[in-house]
Amino acid sequence: MVQLPEQPVTSSPAPSAVPTSADVARLAGVSRATVSYVLNNARAVRISEPTRRRVHEAAEELGYVPHAAARSLRAGHSRMVLMPSPNVPVGPLYSRFINELQWALGRLDYTVVQYAGMGLHGDAAARAWAELRPAAVIVPGAGLGPRGVQILKRSGARAVVILGPERVEGAHTLLLDHYGVGHSAGVHLLARGRRRIGVVIPQEPGLEYFSKPRLEGVRCALEDTGAAVTELPLAYEEEAAARIAARWRSLGLDAVFAYNDEYAMLLMRALQDDGVGIPEETAVVGADDLMLGRLLRPRLSTVHIELPSGHGLAELVDHVVRDPGSVPEAHKVLGTRIVHRESS
Amino acid sequence: MVQLPEQPVTSSPAPSAVPTSADVARLAGVSRATVSYVLNNARAVRISEPTRRRVHEAAEELGYVPHAAARSLRAGHSRMVLMPSPNVPVGPLYSRFINELQWALGRLDYTVVQYAGMGLHGDAAARAWAELRPAAVIVPGAGLGPRGVQILKRSGARAVVILGPERVEGAHTLLLDHYGVGHSAGVHLLARGRRRIGVVIPQEPGLEYFSKPRLEGVRCALEDTGAAVTELPLAYEEEAAARIAARWRSLGLDAVFAYNDEYAMLLMRALQDDGVGIPEETAVVGADDLMLGRLLRPRLSTVHIELPSGHGLAELVDHVVRDPGSVPEAHKVLGTRIVHRESS
DNA sequence: TTGAAAGCGGTACCAG
């Protein structure tokens, strides 16, 4: 057997070439199989201590890092949980939830990956996600239909969990009850004796998925009560708020549901600057129960939203991955409750 | 040639098995090579129109989605940009920047992936990222040293860009000048005639990477001026702020730099509730130039931070990926400037 | 205890 001089025997490794397990094997003087056994602590097979050491040293010296794609290709499955990142600005409430979820999934040994889809919609997006062959997909918001779910399932996703406004065939849905948010606010304002209620509609694109059901919830709460709803389009800018405030008295409203606490702060400030008394003249209710609501004067009444715990969702995902069908398309509804402070 | 009855000829496809390009080929009655050519619009090869149609139909019928791992394994490289997601709560400023960056990279045909590392630190984290063989890595914050950079580079990353407080050997660094944020605030308060300056230190874990350099910046600005700094540890809770406010006059401070606008709002509210005059008795300066600062009364002075445009950073990444070395370890410093309003 | 070899799913070269 002739030794081909692929590389000079000097210790300088091939420059700018990514080391593979074969390189490690060569350097350690063993086979690739042995390298795999050692680095994965294979329990089914016993490798002598000197060999283990040589392999580890070789791996260390070369700076070897296994290739995840090759591994999961061979394994036929991965432990990746894919979460398309919403391309709308998300609030602090939601990002805390995401953080918690990621942490909990990490503890269950999943690799959580947020995927920036940029503008892909519906089935095209689903196809792009499916290319990564994730074990599970967690989709926030609307935009994924039954077809998309099927694409994901057919390409190996064991769990598809949707955090959205409505049930989707084939997926486990956690209903985010934005309708209920508006409903709570409406009921509350009604109980406080208000009858002409404004509802802020954010003009920022991407928020309509949330704002429309919230509006609908208010509408529904007021049905057959003699109270009326007025839509108030509002961009998140001081000037826009000032314009609304300037014509406030002509609107003749005695209450406003401001979509969330941040828009509530924006509008409340503009109203106060124009001398509108809160809550005497106009009651204000926000949503999300952020810290800033407690810091306003008067303190802001708000709709507290009970997101599922990231921990709980992580366990749901894990259950479904391990045994799809064991959890029966559980679509839970999430709680909302009014927090009455001083602004209403 | 005998036709083996692998499947009954009924249209029901193999259940619960992920279709591969081989399945598509079989169904279309062509070879895998042809399938690949058709689905990738290979320009070097001309495939007859009828064949193309058959392949597309077969792919459609099976719900075929290519396997990204297999593809990039074969190709030897990917167009993935990996961005470890910071496990500290990020503000709206930063998340807007991230969004913009993801969008811009998407336009350049990169697949942006945010990776939740959960608790992995330094080299271990770098190794976990390297397993995915990304074309580029964008690391926010500190925590990645030269060794980690080398691990990434050795495993094929063409670009490593760090958004952090200090230069790291081997990586392209964009210095986020938190030191400068504090410095701007200090200089401003000094110019307004303040001499005894408090600096809020958030107690939330993970924020020390930002708060320490900001504090240092204030310290440095006051050096040899006879002015003095007092550290004010503060958790993001009303009670904590109230406790500080209660002993405020005993602290004898005439100004405070509140880390950012949110902490500024928290503290300012507590001070006002205790009757401390702002800015007469105590000047308050925040940072980040958030909308909420403009909504406070008095309006909040703040340090505006000039983040790089996501677009610009995306182009930097792209340049480095296409020709590493063409961009000389560019470490740019980001601008800060004071926005003087009413609270100081 | 270790090594040889067969694939996982795609791509791209080379023949036909």
Add this chain to the structure above:
DNA sequence: CTGGTACCGCTTTCAA
């Protein structure tokens, strides 16, 4: 114009 085939890097039987 299309089919055969050799890889990419890794795991995992099966033999030695």
